[in-house]
Amino acid sequence: MNCEVKSKERVGVINPIFTCQPAGAQYVSIGIRDCIGIVHGGQGCVMFVRLLISQHLKESFEIASSSVHEEGAVFGALNRVETAVDVLLMRYPHVKIIPIITTCSTEVIGDDVDGVVIKLNEGLLQEKYAGREVHLVPIHTPSFVGSMVSGYDVALHDFIKYFAEKSEPNGKLNLITGWVNPGDVTELKYLLSEMQIDATVLFEIENFDSPVMPDGNVVSQGDTTIDDLIGTANAYGTIALNRYEGGKAAQYLEKTFKIPTIIGPTPIGIRNTDTFLQNLKKMTGKPIPKSLVHKRGLAIDALTDLTHMFLADKKVAIYGNPDLVIGLAEFCLDLEIKPVLLLLGDDNSFYAKDTRIKALQEKVDFKMEIITNADLWELENRIKNEGLELDLILGHSKGRFVAIDNNIPMLRVGFPTYDRAGLHRYPVVGYNGAIWLAEQMANTIFADMEYKHNKEWVLNVW
Amino acid sequence: MPYHEFKCSECIPERKMHAVVKGPGEDITMALPLGYLNTIPGSISERGCAYCGAKHVIGTPMKDVIHLSHGPVGCTYDTWQTKRYISDNDNFQLKYTYASDVKEKNIVFGAEKMLKQNIIEAFKAFPKIKRMTLYQTCATALIGDDMNAIADEVMEEMPDVDIFVCNSPGFRGPSQSGGHHTINIAWIKDKVGQVEPKITSDYVINYVGEYNIQGDSEVMADYFRRMGIQVLSTFTGNGSYDDLRAMHRAQLNVLECARSAEYICNELRVRYGTPRLDIDGFGFEPLSNSLRKVAMFFGIEDRAQALIDEETARWKPELDWYKERLKGKKVCLWPGGSKLWHWANVIHEEMGVEVISVYTKFGHQGDMEKGISRCEEGALAIDDPNELESVEAMLSLKPDIIFTGKRPGEVAKKIRVPYLNAHAYHNGPWKGYEGWVRFARDIYNAIYSPIHQLSLLDISKDEIPTGNGFVTSGMIANAGLAEEVISAGDLRQYSGKYDCVSDLKNKIYPDFKKVTEE
Numbered sequence A: 001m002n003c004e005v006k007s008k009e010r011v012g013v014i015n016p017i018f019t020c021q022p023a024g025a026q027y028v029s030i031g032i033r034d035c036i037g038i039v040h041g042g043q044g045c046v047m048f049v050r051l052l053i054s055q056h057l058k059e060s061f062e063i064a065s066s067s068v069h070e071e072g073a074v075f076g077a078l079n080r081v082e083t084a085v086d087v088l089l090m091r092y093p094h095v096k097i098i099p100i101i102t103t104c105s106t107e108v109i110g111d112d113v114d115g116v117v118i119k120l121n122e123g124l125l126q127e128k129y130a131g132r133e134v135h136l137v138p139i140h141t142p143s144f145v146g147s148m149v150s151g152y153d154v155a156l157h158d159f160i161k162y163f164a165e166k167s168e169p170n171g172k173l174n175l176i177t178g179w180v181n182p183g184d185v186t187e188l189k190y191l192l193s194e195m196q197i198d199a200t201v202l203f204e205i206e207n208f209d210s211p212v213m214p215d216g217n218v219v220s221q222g223d224t225t226i227d228d229l230i231g232t233a234n235a236y237g238t239i240a241l242n243r244y245e246g247g248k249a250a251q252y253l254e255k256t257f258k259i260p261t262i263i264g265p266t267p268i269g270i271r272n273t274d275t276f277l278q279n280l281k282k283m284t285g286k287p288i289p290k291s292l293v294h295k296r297g298l299a300i301d302a303l304t305d306l307t308h309m310f311l312a313d314k315k316v317a318i319y320g321n322p323d324l325v326i327g328l329a330e331f332c333l334d335l336e337i338k339p340v341l342l343l344l345g346d347d348n349s350f351y352a353k354d355t356r357i358k359a360l361q362e363k364v365d366f367k368m369e370i371i372t373n374a375d376l377w378e379l380e381n382r383i384k385n386e387g388l389e390l391d392l393i394l395g396h397s398k399g400r401f402v403a404i405d406n407n408i409p410m411l412r413v414g415f416p417t418y419d420r421a422g423l424h425r426y427p428v429v430g431y432n433g434a435i436w437l438a439e440q441m442a443n444t445i446f447a448d449m450e451y452k453h454n455k456e457w458v459l460n461v462w
Numbered sequence B: 001m002p003y004h005e006f007k008c009s010e011c012i013p014e015r016k017m018h019a020v021v022k023g024p025g026e027d028i029t030m031a032l033p034l035g036y037l038n039t040i041p042g043s044i045s046e047r048g049c050a051y052c053g054a055k056h057v058i059g060t061p062m063k064d065v066i067h068l069s070h071g072p073v074g075c076t077y078d079t080w081q082t083k084r085y086i087s088d089n090d091n092f093q094l095k096y097t098y099a100s101d102v103k104e105k106n107i108v109f110g111a112e113k114m115l116k117q118n119i120i121e122a123f124k125a126f127p128k129i130k131r132m133t134l135y136q137t138c139a140t141a142l143i144g145d146d147m148n149a150i151a152d153e154v155m156e157e158m159p160d161v162d163i164f165v166c167n168s169p170g171f172r173g174p175s176q177s178g179g180h181h182t183i184n185i186a187w188i189k190d191k192v193g194q195v196e197p198k199i200t201s202d203y204v205i206n207y208v209g210e211y212n213i214q215g216d217s218e219v220m221a222d223y224f225r226r227m228g229i230q231v232l233s234t235f236t237g238n239g240s241y242d243d244l245r246a247m248h249r250a251q252l253n254v255l256e257c258a259r260s261a262e263y264i265c266n267e268l269r270v271r272y273g274t275p276r277l278d279i280d281g282f283g284f285e286p287l288s289n290s291l292r293k294v295a296m297f298f299g300i301e302d303r304a305q306a307l308i309d310e311e312t313a314r315w316k317p318e319l320d321w322y323k324e325r326l327k328g329k330k331v332c333l334w335p336g337g338s339k340l341w342h343w344a345n346v347i348h349e350e351m352g353v354e355v356i357s358v359y360t361k362f363g364h365q366g367d368m369e370k371g372i373s374r375c376e377e378g379a380l381a382i383d384d385p386n387e388l389e390s391v392e393a394m395l396s397l398k399p400d401i402i403f404t405g406k407r408p409g410e411v412a413k414k415i416r417v418p419y420l421n422a423h424a425y426h427n428g429p430w431k432g433y434e435g436w437v438r439f440a441r442d443i444y445n446a447i448y449s450p451i452h453q454l455s456l457l458d459i460s461k462d463e464i465p466t467g468n469g470f471v472t473s474g475m476i477a478n479a480g481l482a483e484e485v486i487s488a489g490d491l492r493q494y495s496g497k498y499d500c501v502s503d504l505k506n507k508i509y510p511d512f513k514k515v516t517e518e
Helices: A021-029 A044-057 A070-075 A078-091 A104-108 A113-122 A148-163 A182-194 A226-234 A247-257 A269-284 A290-304 A307-311 A322-334 A355-363 A376-385 A397-405 A430-451 A456-460 B013-018 B050-059 B073-078 B104-109 B112-125 B138-143 B147-157 B177-190 B216-226 B258-272 B284-298 B301-326 B339-351 B365-374 B387-397 B406-414 B432-447 B450-455 B473-478 B502-506
Strands: A003-007 A038-040 A097-102 A135-139 A173-176 A199-202 A237-240 A261-263 A315-320 A338-344 A368-372 A392-395 A410-412 B019-021 B066-070 B131-136 B162-166 B204-210 B230-236 B252-255 B276-278 B330-333 B354-360 B380-383 B401-404 B419-421
Touching (some): A003 A355, A021 A148, A021 B073, A038 A044, A044 B050, A104 B138, A113 A135, A148 A226, A182 A290, A199 A226, A226 A247, A237 A269, A269 A322, A269 A430, A307 A430, A315 A322, A315 A376, A338 A376, A355 A368, A392 A397, A392 A430, A410 A430, B013 B019, B050 B073, B050 B258, B112 B131, B112 B147, B147 B162, B177 B258, B216 B230, B252 B258, B252 B284, B339 B354, B339 B432, B354 B387, B380 B387, B401 B406, B406 B419, B419 B432
Parallel strands (some): A097 A135, A315 A338, A315 A392, A338 A368, B330 B401
Antiparallel strands (some): B019 B380
């Protein structure tokens, strides 16, 4: 077998690929309208995550903290949650949904967040906020379990579980995007609209690419509504694009409401987008229109210009969110690029059983490594000390110094990508995403050829 | 000085004591906002935690150290590569971060064994690095891991390594300030006095409370070296672990950020009798006075004056060019802790701007005392501000610019207020004479940005100027200037390079012969 799947051998982490679960829950929470989350823990658990997401999106948005200090850590901090809910409701009259997101500290001290939600529902909300629609959603995301990826999965599941309510069929499809950018949502909605499919997109985050307007203050927020969430139980089908970011919620809907469900593939590249469209067709009975044949043709045209002349046999390492990494690797193979190293940054035991990873193991005809529970030292150590040669790195901004210090061109993709301008605006999914990815990979390699005087004259004629 | 009640905070009356307006003829003796109290849950405050105060602010600038956090991976990840504190050690401290990666089973069965394995692994991965700082987090504090015992065990087994333990979990205190205190005291208690340094000058200082943001401390160290002063250690920007273990051998502690690092200076005075001298690297006058004070302590005033004269002659005409163009511009000075008083008066004096509001996220009342006494009449001072109050203040005060953090800067952008990053700077360093001009330049470029001007127009109803294909910042600035100012031949725009720090590394300094014996 050419492709090996193994876990990082070291127990510790040097330069992590992911942050922890509450960050994923927070990213979910900002996708919902009239929702401000309360993170139950120390203030850093919010302040830094807000900084991280705002660096990526170049936007601000609101997430609150229960501000657990020393006495709370010692004597229990549920009173901090009660105050936080009250203060938030008093000062933000539009707020209807408050997820209460736990952290390592409040899980270790065993704060009964579910209990305090019942208490608030029966007490404060009835007494002080009677007549106001308020939903308190406990979300358990201890930082010592999983990663930001599983935090996203858990939070999405918990929101769906809380809201989804069976009534009449709504004639809609549930499309669960996973952890994507505003630009991806735009592309997915474009594909849906070309197919004339009415869908509930979780989450509607396009407005995190928000304008500076001549009047007043603009606060970026998601546009997924309570009705959208309730209605997920009444869809005729669910497609979850990412297994690890939304798969759990899709399975819940399937099991509880018998909704036909397809999980995956992440529509990165032509082939996976083709499959996505086939799945849409299968689920809706609607034909794939000529306009998408045209769009696909544009993408194939763009890729043909690049693949065998410039991209073939280039060796790439990819790290980041698992569905993204696998999708990118599959796309690279279609482009004749060799993904020689994939790094998945947490210890999810399911990775080894993932059919996509099994397929890589069975079919890849060059030496390839897939590292689970990986950190960025797994990448850097191979380059610095074990002779790994790479032509390109695909990954997020936290790995920038691996590329910079080892003179390897790198295309920023995933989350976060704060060290490049505007990447959240562009899709990596769909046909437009395929064009963007391939052309950016090529341009990244071209710029590197010029800096290094490595056959830069090749581009005199193209 | 009346307390200021924000409309958005009327429902949380305890907030009223946290904001004041500096009324006509009033001073800080009349009222002072409360400070450094527990945060109101759910208020969307901008505070961080005590872990970040210790690890992220003070620990990590140390340049030759493995910075390992004992806990789940998030604390480490979140406080990694979000600062601009550089070093001359190829930025090792920025590039590498380490987490013991505590998982559920470790929470249940204890994480001490895996911590030890972690430490050994980290040293093995970086064989040239022999120093480590270990940071506690919320999770490992609560399960009660004895990190000191593990550190001692490793040091016994690996005699060439040294490990510093900082027990400052995130919940320890109302804000990051608690962490500053903890790491200050832990360092002097556990590490100072362990290394005997080579003394190369008659005049030896520690430079304390300076974190080398974009090269600040390298700029200041350059001045000290030109005066023949040995900078034994910097606490902690561009600082070396072993140099900092030798802090007890300095003759003077020169303190920059009194908010985050006065504790260690006070302890050094108690334990070793080393005097503390508070200085200020921001602004021509405060900086010149600071250099004179340090020089006076050693009796080398002439050296300081020569440097001050040279730097002032080189850079003052450039500062004044900006001052002419920034006069009367309204500033919200909204940093984290000490910069409100470092900057409040001097940006008014030397750049001509009006400080209409100050706030502090983690400052104490002492910081507010200094800040309020230095800002303009009518200014609004806010302790532990929150999101809604900040927006309300910006909408009512209508500042021309705001100095704050990255994410609040995004809020300001949407209200069409230009922002400069008060923590990481836009194009720093901002300390030193040249740095101060760079600060003025950044303010000018923000306020007079043609794009910022365009953001104020509503194309659906405003009169839109269509005659110009472009406008320069200069054209906008000149519109409000007298002709003799525009044509003043003795003033000029900033003329330095994009990177004004790197060249300092190769600089050769005058050899002041050491006179005294050790």
